[in-house]
Amino acid sequence: MYASRAFAHLKIVSIILCAGLLSLTTHAQQFNWADLPELPGGLGFGGSFAGTHNGALIVAGGANFPNGMPWEGGAKVWYGDIHVLETGDTTWNSESSLPHPMAYGISISTPQGLIVAGGSDSEAVYADVWLLKWDADAKKIDFDTLPPLPEVSAFHAAALVGTTVYVAAGQKSTDATDLNHAFWAMEISGPVDSWKWESKTPWPGDARIKAVAAAQTSGTDRSLFYLFSGEIPTRDQAGEVTLNYVIDGYRYDRANDTWTTIADLEVPVAAARAIDVGQSHIIVFSGSTGEHVTKPTQEIPEFPNHVRAYNTITDTWSIAAEMPRSVVTAEVTRWNDQIVITTGEIRPGIRTPRVQTLEIKGTDVAFGTLNYIVLGLYLAALLAMGFFFSKREKGTDDFFLAGKRIPWWAAGLSIYATQLSAITFVSIPALSYATNWVVFPGSICILLMVPIVVKFYLPFFRKLNITTAYEYLEKRFNLHVRLFGSASFLAFQLLRMAVVIYLPALGLAAITGLNVYLCILLMGILSTIYTVLGGIEAVIWTDVLQAFVLLGGLIVSLVLLLVYEGGPGEVLALASEKGKFAMLNLNWSFTELATWSMLLGTMMLQFGPYTTDQAVVQRYMTTKDEAAAAKGLWLNGLMAIPGLFLFYLVGTCMYVYFGAHPDQLIVGMKNDQVFPLFIVNRLPVGISGLVIAGIFAASMSSLDSSMHSVATAVTTDFYGRLKAGVSDLQRLRVARAVIVIAGTLAVTLAFALVRFDISSLFFLFQKMLGLISSGLVGIFILGIFTTRSHATGVLLGAVASIAVLIFLTWFSEIDFYLHSVAGIFTSVAVGYGCSLILPNPKQDVAGLTMHS
CATH class of the missing domain: 1.20.1730.10 (Sodium/glucose cotransporter)
Incomplete structure (x- = not known):
């Protein structure tokens, strides 16, 4: 009772304090949009592949309606053209082509090249996987054929988590309702000829198409796979296909092959694309909500232009910005320190050749005169103290x-x-x-x-x-x-x-x-x-x-x-x-953070x-x-x-x-x-x-x-x-x-x-402390607690400690809290052992150890 009353009084004082002072002026975060040269052809494409390699932006394949809108009887046409834009160019290089026309697959940019996997054309769904590599000297695309997907798939979702490509399967035939509830992974850290697909535990929700995927961390250094929204086509007794739009989301942890349900979206974002930003955000561009799905195609308006932000720590969604031109079935990638959204569909049947870029800036805040005065007075006080105490210095003993x-x-x-x-x-x-x-x-x-x-x-x-x-x-x-x-x-x-x-x-x-x-x-x-x-x-x-x-x-x-x-x-x-x-993590793992370690x-x-x-x-x-x-x-x-x-x-x-x-x-x-x-x-x-x-x-x-x-x-x-x-x-x-x-x-x-993307400087500091100080700690322990340890022995122990810690830091998965334990133990054990084995001139240690 007294505690709650005290808090009530404190709250009143705080509210008065807050009301009596001017609040800071905060301006909206800056999302700076621009355009790259438009893609050739004038129409744009839906479902194209896109990414980067060797400093070039690559857009390949896709589909559109060149001979009239679908409600006018126009047929969809698939393409195999590859368009390449190098930094500073104003026109696209369109000299290369895919092995065959394809769209509605996935694209993953890697150091080895642009992976394109799966997709469809008017007749079939494919499992083909290619590695597209830009030869900047010859100005052409080279191809490597990679292991095919375990099954044919289109309208699927994928992301690169560390050095592993993850794919949430989609549609497995030209029948829109023929869905595949499968999840595949391919490790790409080794040579290309060692890459292969493996099946993993699929997400707990229903099979779907046009889901949204991204990779991001969630408060730790470990990157996770995220899957959002999508469409679930079903067929009724009359044979009509109904599109069900979902708002659920899931997070996959590859460390233990498990999924966790995360916060639902407010509205569906099917066929959108997403990308990780910073250390804990995923941004999703546009997306189909299904709000107008029952209308005649020609009456469906443009897709929403919202850019939604998901925070992986707070598990919350917000609207972060608006796109100049909303698009779905597009691709999003990074190029020249910008996010690039390539071509896409602005409403059913209608594409855009526009290639949009986004640069995200911080928030402008007016810190305020009073705040600067407070901060300035504080810093001035520090300098004044320095001047004051400088007058008391008479030599190094004072300094x-x-x-x-x-x-x-x-x-x-x-x-x-x-x-x-x-x-x-x-x-x-x-x-x-x-x-x-x-x-x-x-x-x-x-x-x-x-x-x-x-x-x-x-x-x-x-x-x-x-x-x-x-x-x-x-x-x-x-x-x-x-x-x-x-x-x-x-x-x-x-x-x-x-x-x-x-x-x-x-x-x-x-x-x-x-x-x-x-x-x-x-x-x-x-x-x-x-x-x-x-x-x-x-x-x-x-x-x-x-x-x-x-x-x-x-x-x-x-x-x-x-x-x-x-x-x-x-x-x-x-x-x-x-x-x-x-506060407790009661496991006995040596590789994960545990209370004992x-x-x-x-x-x-x-x-x-x-x-x-x-x-x-x-x-x-x-x-x-x-x-x-x-x-x-x-x-x-x-x-x-x-x-x-x-x-x-x-x-x-x-x-x-x-x-x-x-x-x-x-x-x-x-x-x-x-x-x-x-x-x-x-x-x-x-x-x-x-x-x-x-x-x-x-x-x-x-x-x-x-x-x-x-x-x-x-x-x-x-x-x-x-x-x-x-x-x-x-x-x-x-x-x-x-x-x-x-x-x-x-x-x-x-x-x-x-320049480094460090998720926690606290953990970085702890790693530094263990790596550098463990050998020195061992030397002091041997000096104070033993009488037989000598200089050569303790130095060898310290060197051994550094070697062990370098191995643990860069070549093992042992939790870093155990690094200092291993480092100090190595320094003491090797230092004392070498002192017993190696000869050393007799030294007077009187008054220098706890035993004397």
Whole structure:
């Protein structure tokens, strides 16, 4: 009762807040339409094949009515002509032909060529499959004959899922009611002569023709096959054919050969074509609804010009745009960074030679003066802190360790902010939005890691009075191990910086309409400036500020999400119904995400940042003593679980919100853009500026830490160690120069990330962490917990660990959470084994292991 009353009061306050502030101005998403040169002949074709190969657009076959409309007695004519358009051409090359006229089959573009399969003419239905290859030098089409379909088929649907062609069979004779309920697959990753068809489990719905198919992911990296709508012709007792139009949809998962029923369409879209866009959308062009099927053919109007969007995560449909010219029985493909819709039927009997192109742009949003003021003030505050703390620097001890005057609670908050980063602020809500809470139980591992670090690692870092963690490795082993450890850290941090600078730039680009590359550049410059100026003290105190801004923005977003969707009760009920709170995956699979492997892997992953990462270890060294550092660690551990709970809950609430408002999703967006999108579109002015500042906070708190720790490692472990007689001033100058270089490299790598289609940057980061840090974790374990391990042995163990992880990452299907387990185990086992076998000069390890 009290909880509901409190929420009611909170809701009233939130509504007043929202009403009292101007909302953002959001403009419609841009669908930019254009035309390519018209196909020869002037009439156009229905049921043609189309796709791309070797940089050329290919349109082949098709049918039309050249001698009068069907209601005038005109007969349909099938064609075998192949028309080819190369980039920059204004006319089509029509010198090649299919082996025989054909239409109403399927087309699949592959690197090897354009696959055309099945179809019909006036006399028969075919199982023929050909590979059309464009010879750009000879200006002609070459053919390979491929294995025929298992059965003849026309008006079927197909899509390429990964490297497998899937075909949902259609009509198996010239009798329109003779349907085939079959589903076939052909793997094309090997040589062409190894390709063959296999039968798979058919979809649970009825057999049909003119269904719509596409391939797309659904919150994970695994691509799935989707099948929508279609026609089901039946014959009554009088012999008349009736067309039944269906709105059902199904999703096929090739991993287990199973189908899942998905959301129905509002209206049928038979004979439409579809294509995947972005990471979670399928767009469907036009389609026959069957609304006018009982009318005389000549009275049936043009087909609807709607472009419908299906979101594979929220399982919802929306109308995204309108076509300039509606067409069915067309083909859709990608060419020169555009979607191409080739020819097609605009109404029964009437075709168009028009070849339409589509380029999808993002949504223009007016971020608002107040939001820019809030964001600008925040960024100005960061720069001011950099200038302020630069005045307190008297040498490298201040620049690297802040004179050991940081309070324990500030060190703890700095560790917390550093470890969260934009990867957490943006990607964790995106992860729970796209999937569920299966990864959340792993947050307990952060707390479990604290006593291990406090008991076994922290004493060595503090009592040896070192600046970098890798100085311990030289004392315990030798210089080569120290340099290897420091170099491994540097490689990881450069990749990490690229990710954490890319994410907020992605959000800023979505908000302002600025080029994402420009946003990345601005982020890199700002972070570099205040880190160069203020050293570790500026980094830590800006982290403290950023921790509060980050959590404040998160809480505001959560409250408003609950307000928009009717309160916690309704949101939780709907999310539970959809399985969004699932936390356990109780299988013993080594290849799929399972609770046991996730917990084990997450625990192993914590060893990297908390025992070997200079960005975190450096915080241990900035407090006055070991006890203060331990308290800071405990603060971070205790904040981790409730903090991550809020992040996951925000993502789940966004799933509910966008499930109710699918039209507010940007068609073609990346999954990691969903939280910035909500912030921009739905938070009131001023508040959205604050939350976007939170995204910047999340990024900068990690970016500044990474740049500063990279500078510390390079200056201390390489420059200061390998060059004799270096003054304190020289080391300080080198450190600042390294920060600038690190920022430049991070920006360059972030530019590269823009080109990759990464469904979850959270999982990418976890893979990077396991691959690069596992060998180093093993070295520290062997150094602290054993007395007989030596430099040669531990280095061999680390190299073996890297080799194993490369194999697991690129040549196996083992779930990536087990990669870190395998990597650390290999490093420890091989490192210790080699230390026992290989001779090594006797070394004094007194005070350098837990046993001495």
